[in-house]
Amino acid sequence: MMLATRNNRILYRCICSLILLLANIGFLSAQEVKQYYYQGTVADRAVRLYLKQLPNDCGGSDTYVAMYQYGKGKNWIELLNQNDEKGNFCFTEIRFTGVLILKKNTKGMQGIWISPDTKRQLKVTLSLQKISPKEIEELEKRLEVTHYENFDC
Numbered sequence: 001m002m003l004a005t006r007n008n009r010i011l012y013r014c015i016c017s018l019i020l021l022l023a024n025i026g027f028l029s030a031q032e033v034k035q036y037y038y039q040g041t042v043a044d045r046a047v048r049l050y051l052k053q054l055p056n057d058c059g060g061s062d063t064y065v066a067m068y069q070y071g072k073g074k075n076w077i078e079l080l081n082q083n084d085e086k087g088n089f090c091f092t093e094i095r096f097t098g099v100l101i102l103k104k105n106t107k108g109m110q111g112i113w114i115s116p117d118t119k120r121q122l123k124v125t126l127s128l129q130k131i132s133p134k135e136i137e138e139l140e141k142r143l144e145v146t147h148y149e150n151f152d153c
Contacts, residue, residue, distance in 0.1 A: 035136050040126035042113045046071055049109075049126055050139045066091055067146055076146045094150050100124060
């Protein structure tokens with residue numbers, strides 16, 4: 001009789017552990033990284049913007065990593081950002097060569113680019129684009145290289 005009770009407790013603990021494990025797996029899979037790719041213009045210059053949305057490990061709002069590029073060259077500009085829950089973003093170019101203030105919606109982003117001296121303000125219009133897994137992989141590599149170039153000692 002005592003052996004049966006002990007086995008029941010062990011089985012109960014195993015079932016509880018399994019339930020907690022499955023709940024954690026479900027929670028972790030819900031916290032996915034999202035990638036967005038935009039094309040558009042700053043004034044009349046073509047631009048591309050890559051935006052990566054990451055879950056905040058400490059809770060609260062998601063965090064974002066971003067870079068953009070004029071034309072189809074090789075040089076990307078890393079962007080530091082602040083955002084709010086309403087879809088407003090303030091992206092500051094590394095080395096403070098400009099600031100983008102954009103509003104995100106389901107179809108894209110709109111706003112302005114401002115020079116550091118605030119004397120030039122240019123209209124920004126970006127449209128959300130579909131992107132393949134291969135393109136995401138290439139952009140991820142470029143983001144890593146760009147970040148390394150900006151912050152390597």
